[in-house]
Amino acid sequence: MSAEPLAYEEQPDEDRSRYRGVLRFYELAKHQEWLVRDLPWGEIAPVPEGRGSPQRQARRRDVWRSVVMQQLQADVLACEMASQLLNAAPDPEAKLYYSTMVQDESRHTEAWLKLIGQLGGEGERDPHLDTLGHMFLEADTLEEKVFLMQVFFERLIIPRFRLIARSSRGTILEDLCNRLAIDDGIHHGAGMAYERVLLEGASQKVKDELIVAANRMLPEFAAHALWRPKAREMIGHLMEARDRERLKTELDHGVRLANSLGLDISEVALPF
Ligand SMILES: [Fe+2]
Ligand SMILES: [Fe+2]
Numbered sequence: 001m002s003a004e005p006l007a008y009e010e011q012p013d014e015d016r017s018r019y020r021g022v023l024r025f026y027e028l029a030k031h032q033e034w035l036v037r038d039l040p041w042g043e044i045a046p047v048p049e050g051r052g053s054p055q056r057q058a059r060r061r062d063v064w065r066s067v068v069m070q071q072l073q074a075d076v077l078a079c080e081m082a083s084q085l086l087n088a089a090p091d092p093e094a095k096l097y098y099s100t101m102v103q104d105e106s107r108h109t110e111a112w113l114k115l116i117g118q119l120g121g122e123g124e125r126d127p128h129l130d131t132l133g134h135m136f137l138e139a140d141t142l143e144e145k146v147f148l149m150q151v152f153f154e155r156l157i158i159p160r161f162r163l164i165a166r167s168s169r170g171t172i173l174e175d176l177c178n179r180l181a182i183d184d185g186i187h188h189g190a191g192m193a194y195e196r197v198l199l200e201g202a203s204q205k206v207k208d209e210l211i212v213a214a215n216r217m218l219p220e221f222a223a224h225a226l227w228r229p230k231a232r233e234m235i236g237h238l239m240e241a242r243d244r245e246r247l248k249t250e251l252d253h254g255v256r257l258a259n260s261l262g263l264d265i266s267e268v269a270l271p272f
Pocket of ligand 2: 078105154183184187
């Protein structure tokens with residue numbers, strides 16, 4: 001008999017079928033893998049180009065830079081979070097999946113760094129995003145980390161990518177946002193699949209804590225979604241009503257997701 005540990009698919013006595021869903025997302029992630037150099041750098045504009053006076057163009061560029069900065073900040077935090085998940089997950093199928101998520105988040109970061117380099121460098125940080133990052137990183141249980149990051153955050157962020165893509169047609173930014181919407185769709189799906197398995201064996205106490213965590217996170221996510229740096233303050237005011245409307249729909253959806261995981265969501269309070 002060999003002293004080498006058996007790979008997960010060779011373990012005869014243990015039924016691993018519960019993890020099939022997670023494994024499916026591992027395969028999907030491998031299939032969807034892309035490289036930063038696949039983007040048409042230098043062939044098309046990084047972000048939409050402004051018209052009018054040089055001052056006006058500079059102002060436009062600052063607006064786009066702030067959009068890119070917020071996503072860069074989110075993906076740097078996601079790198080830390082994904083590697084925490086890789087380290088914390090005890091199941092081989094989940095570890096395999098998280099090894100791809102670490103690569104995704106770090107590829108996203110690389111792309112944002114390249115993009116912001118073409119826009120004059122980093123800008124103002126979104127303080128709410130930093131707070132959200134701390135909540136994820138300091139969450140006590142694996143169930144809570146998966147719940148906050150993959151079930152909520154990565155799902156709630158997808159419509160934002162679509163929105164940015166729609167307003168930046170024909171640019172690197174559009175291309176990148178479309179790729180990230182797909183990647184985060186996989187991250188979210190994998191999180192749902194894994195959280196379902198984790199909650200099968202979880203105590204009521206762990207489940208109750210997820211609701212508490214959701215209540216802590218949702219108002220902060222709302223603040224993050226509505227936050228505007230100085231460069232976008234003007235546009236921010238013009239769009240606020242529409243943003244709130246959209247955000248409410250997204251948060252409602254987040255609550256339904258918790259429900260589909262079998263959590264009692266009657267205690268979740270929406271920030272509006
Ligand atoms: Fe990402
Ligand atoms: Fe992600």
